[in-house]
Amino acid sequence: MSEEKIKVSELAKEFPAVPNKDMLRALRELGASAKSMAGSLTTEEAARVREHFAEQKQADAERSGSHPNVIVRRRRKDADKADAPEMTEAAPAAREE
Structure with missing residues (x-):
């Protein structure tokens, strides 16, 4: 009859990397x-939340690849636009010589 309840704050302790705002x-x-965070969840709801964050963690691991300590930097869009005109101007000048 009485379902077992789990506090959201206790569930959040299982995922220390997840901020409270993201948990809510x-x-x-x-x-x-x-x-x-002071509310409570049924065991079924808690299981769905655990599954949700487990899937997210797995997706993040797949996205990061096999080298977790490597920092991948994105190329700045401003730099791409600045490089493009220089390349097109340099090519005709090389042909004239």
């Missing part, structure tokens, strides 16, 4: 009954 957003997306 995930609860809203999953349709959980808790509205704050």
